[in-house]
Amino acid sequence: MHIEIICTGDEVLTGKIVNTNFAYMSQKLEDAGLTVKWETTVGDDREDLLSAFLRAGERADAVIVNGGLGPTVDDLSQEVAAQAAGVELVLHEEWLERMRSFFTRRGRTMSENNVKQAMLPEGAEFVDNPVGTACGFAITIGKARFYFTPGVPRELRRMLENEILPRLLAVSGTQTVIRLKRFHSYGLGESHVDSLLKGVEALAPDGSVKLGFRAHYPQLETKLTVRGADEADIKAKLAPVEAEIHRRIGNYIMAEDDDTLEGVVLDHLSRAQGSLAVVETFTGGQIAARVAPLPGAEAVFRRGIVARHFDEIAAALGMTGAPAFDTEPPTAEFAEQVARAARVQTGATHALAVMVAIEDGEDRIDLGGTVCIAVATADDVASRRSRLAGGRDWVRLGAAEMGLDSLRRYLQDLPIREPNDFEKVDKL
Amino acid sequence: MHIEIICTGDEVLTGKIVNTNFAYMSQKLEDAGLTVKWETTVGDDREDLLSAFLRAGERADAVIVNGGLGPTVDDLSQEVAAQAAGVELVLHEEWLERMRSFFTRRGRTMSENNVKQAMLPEGAEFVDNPVGTACGFAITIGKARFYFTPGVPRELRRMLENEILPRLLAVSGTQTVIRLKRFHSYGLGESHVDSLLKGVEALAPDGSVKLGFRAHYPQLETKLTVRGADEADIKAKLAPVEAEIHRRIGNYIMAEDDDTLEGVVLDHLSRAQGSLAVVETFTGGQIAARVAPLPGAEAVFRRGIVARHFDEIAAALGMTGAPAFDTEPPTAEFAEQVARAARVQTGATHALAVMVAIEDGEDRIDLGGTVCIAVATADDVASRRSRLAGGRDWVRLGAAEMGLDSLRRYLQDLPIREPNDFEKVDKL
Numbered sequence: 130m131h132i133e134i135i136c137t138g139d140e141v142l143t144g145k146i147v148n149t150n151f152a153y154m155s156q157k158l159e160d161a162g163l164t165v166k167w168e169t170t171v172g173d174d175r176e177d178l179l180s181a182f183l184r185a186g187e188r189a190d191a192v193i194v195n196g197g198l199g200p201t202v203d204d205l206s207q208e209v210a211a212q213a214a215g216v217e218l219v220l221h222e223e224w225l226e227r228m229r230s231f232f233t234r235r236g237r238t239m240s241e242n243n244v245k246q247a248m249l250p251e252g253a254e255f256v257d258n259p260v261g262t263a264c265g266f267a268i269t270i271g272k273a274r275f276y277f278t279p280g281v282p283r284e285l286r287r288m289l290e291n292e293i294l295p296r297l298l299a300v301s302g303t304q305t306v307i308r309l310k311r312f313h314s315y316g317l318g319e320s321h322v323d324s325l326l327k328g329v330e331a332l333a334p335d336g337s338v339k340l341g342f343r344a345h346y347p348q349l350e351t352k353l354t355v356r357g358a359d360e361a362d363i364k365a366k367l368a369p370v371e372a373e374i375h376r377r378i379g380n381y382i383m384a385e386d387d388d389t390l391e392g393v394v395l396d397h398l399s400r401a402q403g404s405l406a407v408v409e410t411f412t413g414g415q416i417a418a419r420v421a422p423l424p425g426a427e428a429v430f431r432r433g434i435v436a437r438h439f440d441e442i443a444a445a446l447g448m449t450g451a452p453a454f455d456t457e458p459p460t461a462e463f464a465e466q467v468a469r470a471a472r473v474q475t476g477a478t479h480a481l482a483v484m485v486a487i488e489d490g491e492d493r494i495d496l497g498g499t500v501c502i503a504v505a506t507a508d509d510v511a512s513r514r515s516r517l518a519g520g521r522d523w524v525r526l527g528a529a530e531m532g533l534d535s536l537r538r539y540l541q542d543l544p545i546r547e548p549n550d551f552e553k554v555d556k557l
Numbered sequence: 558m559h560i561e562i563i564c565t566g567d568e569v570l571t572g573k574i575v576n577t578n579f580a581y582m583s584q585k586l587e588d589a590g591l592t593v594k595w596e597t598t599v600g601d602d603r604e605d606l607l608s609a610f611l612r613a614g615e616r617a618d619a620v621i622v623n624g625g626l627g628p629t630v631d632d633l634s635q636e637v638a639a640q641a642a643g644v645e646l647v648l649h650e651e652w653l654e655r656m657r658s659f660f661t662r663r664g665r666t667m668s669e670n671n672v673k674q675a676m677l678p679e680g681a682e683f684v685d686n687p688v689g690t691a692c693g694f695a696i697t698i699g700k701a702r703f704y705f706t707p708g709v710p711r712e713l714r715r716m717l718e719n720e721i722l723p724r725l726l727a728v729s730g731t732q733t734v735i736r737l738k739r740f741h742s743y744g745l746g747e748s749h750v751d752s753l754l755k756g757v758e759a760l761a762p763d764g765s766v767k768l769g770f771r772a773h774y775p776q777l778e779t780k781l782t783v784r785g786a787d788e789a790d791i792k793a794k795l796a797p798v799e800a801e802i803h804r805r806i807g808n809y810i811m812a813e814d815d816d817t818l819e820g821v822v823l824d825h826l827s828r829a830q831g832s833l834a835v836v837e838t839f840t841g842g843q844i845a846a847r848v849a850p851l852p853g854a855e856a857v858f859r860r861g862i863v864a865r866h867f868d869e870i871a872a873a874l875g876m877t878g879a880p881a882f883d884t885e886p887p888t889a890e891f892a893e894q895v896a897r898a899a900r901v902q903t904g905a906t907h908a909l910a911v912m913v914a915i916e917d918g919e920d921r922i923d924l925g926g927t928v929c930i931a932v933a934t935a936d937d938v939a940s941r942r943s944r945l946a947g948g949r950d951w952v953r954l955g956a957a958e959m960g961l962d963s964l965r966r967y968l969q970d971l972p973i974r975e976p977n978d979f980e981k982v983d984k985l
Binding site: 142143144145146147148149151152153154155156157159164165166167168169170171172177184343407409411412413414415416417418419420421422424426427430431432433434435436437438441445475492521525 | 570571572573574575576577579580581582583584585587592593594595596597598599600605612771835837839840841842843844845846847848849850852854855858859860861862863864865866869873903920949953
């Protein structure tokens with residue numbers, strides 16, 4: 130099935146806003162086994178919209194149009210859709226009524242402008258928007274079925290997932306259920322994981338499992354798209370592949386599906402009624418900022434301490450007799466002392482120390498830093514020492530990830546020191 | 558001039574990466590007074606690329622193509638460009654030589670794959686890429702001049718700004734110099750600033766100054782696009798408008814052009830040989846994380862303290878005789894006590910305390926929080942108390958911004974308490 134997407138609106142065309150709606154839609158379709166072949170962005174311009182609709186209608190089987198369903202004069206999608214389909218706009222009474230009660234429930238009066246949002250091309254199929262006033266619809270232009278969706282991301286997401294995707298899957302003749310399974314890992318690069326996972330797809334019959342990746346440094350997302358007759362079939366097909374992935378890269382998997390590294394760490398500590406202190410230097414509070422604001426963290430996150438100098442860290446923690454910390458790169462032993470002292474001072478069950486010495490000089494692609502990480506509990510401590518490079522931002526992002534992931538590994542009884550593709554060992 | 562942009566690559570088309578290159582290019586052109594009329598994204602597919610090139614060549618005067626200049630087999634831009642222009646690919650000896658020395662300087666050997674990157678359509682104009690191996694070029698297809706650019710953002714930016722933009726401006730017949738002046742503000746919404754600045758454009762002659770906005774919560778960017786004969790002319794035209802903008806919304810302007818709020822705060826403290834302690838609750842370390850990792854912050858950022866409970870803050874700062882902090886929303890006085898205590902404990906010249914009590918319950922759009930902010934020095938303290946709403950993330954982002962901006966206002970001798978459009982006063 131040839132699918133196209135048309136994005137509309139001056140704000141997107143002029144780059145005033147980055148077009149995340151497109152990436153979201155395309156990815157969502159991809160995850161469901163559908164592929165977008167062509168994307169067009171045009172502004173709020175009658176002629177360009179018409180031309181884009183007609184051209185897509187010549188080429189595609191299905192087209193998703195995003196935006197232009199609002200109440201203002203520059204929202205032209207319904208009007209141009211009607212023109213392209215050669216029909217008139219007619220009032221959709223039911224939607225007008227829905228909008229009126231939408232406003233009434235919020236204690237507001239509907240503006241007459243909004244009536245425009247209930248005008249649909251004659252013969253259009255109504256597509257529900259339960260969370261906004263922009264009414265979706267479907268209509269045929271040329272040889273393609275067009276689906277019109279709102280520009281507001283929250284409304285688009287709901288409509289795409291609940292209304293458009295099921296229709297597209299029905300039209301595409303895909304009688305199967307599709308599920309996306311995701312693994313979030315840190316420490317192995319995309320091509321490395323790709324080679325480590327060679328052949329896992331073959332563990333499921335008939336090519337029903339497809340492997341893919343999405344890298345966003347420092348994390349890597351490994352994705353399995355699974356097709357089956359129903360949920361039970363999917364589960365059965367997924368099980369051997371999932372088990373094999375865990376066998377091959379399990380220690381590196383921090384979280385799955387919608388879970389996050391910080392969420393997994395918080396969950397572990399919550400379940401154990403634990404508490405956490407975090408001590409940071411060059412990461413500047415970024416590690417604390419990932420955990421502390423989460424719902425439920427108020428019962429776990431005890432204290433965060435940030436300083437740019439090791440002697441200031443020592444002062445904050447009342448560490449006496451410490452060496453002149455700023456003269457040398459930090460050691461794993463120093464990180465251990467810091468973590469122990471933070472645990473004692475705050476009374477937390479766990480303390481994480483991430484001590485970074487960033488190299489001097491202008492920021493550049495090979496600028497690096499030494500990262501020493503320690504996790505301490507009442508009667509134990511574990512640590513690692515690494516060198517990261519790639520410029521100030523990459524060292525900072527990498528150190529925060531490695532720090533939080535070391536804590537995750539500690540909490541899951543995994544070694545906190547394992548080979549890491551982002552680690553530079555040459556200069557240690 | 559009718560300008561189009563064609564983005565290429567499976568990673569962009571499938572939504573695996575969000576297309577920030579397009580927004581960047583379009584915005585950059587817009588800022589230079591040029592407008593993109595149409596954007597197309599196609600994958601690494603010979604037929605689609607050819608079709609996209611030929612269609613754009615029929616409609617446009619100028620086309621920027623992004624991506625597909627790499628060394629691998631799925632990088633097809635040069636090849637399809639040659640086909641669309643009806644010419645052969647020929648080796649660009651000079652670029653091959655440049656690539657070889659590029660690799661040699663990095664102690665690596667050039668792979669034979671890279672030779673492909675020196676193959677340009679016959680007759681193409683060479684467009685320099687001083688920071689990568691993807692060679693840019695320009696060629697005419699149909700009635701349009703096509704400019705081919707690399708997909709790597711850093712390489713694209715350099716090439717667009719130094720090579721493509723000057724060529725486009727020359728072709729467009731714009732004999733004028735164009736400059737973009739930007740003001741970053743916090744506390745006033747876009748429509749409010751728009752109404753406050755009504756008429757400022759008229760202070761410059763001939764419509765040579767154009768006003769625009771870009772909102773990214775919690776900040777607002779106000780932009781002036783200025784056209785003039787030369788730099789002196791631009792300066793003269795800009796001066797009265799700039800002065801008037803400062804007169805009308807000056808206190809709310811945190812930074813200008815490429816400066817940032819955190820950079821301005823750091824700069825003020827650096828110049829005064831000052832130092833900073835930051836105490837945070839629900840913002841979780843986010844305020845510290847904006848300042849502490851900056852170049853130069855090692856001499857200014859003294860210490861950050863994060864906790865989710867006010868009594869833990871009190872414990873960390875050795876504040877005795879404090880009330881039962883967690884039973885009530887915080888007061889401005891409590892924030893003042895915290896800031897004073899942090900200053901004394903750390904010996905910093907300035908301490909910022911941002912105490913937030915977030916409401917209980919499920920996250921929702923009207924969830925709010927009480928925010929108490931104080932800035933203390935050795936012999937002074939200033940504070941404000943506000944209510945922010947919009948859900949957990951908005952309260953967190955707003956509190957961090959308001960906190961850091963209060964410090965900026967204090968350092969610039971401005972009132973830290975001024976009307977704020979994001980503040981909800983009804984529930985205080």
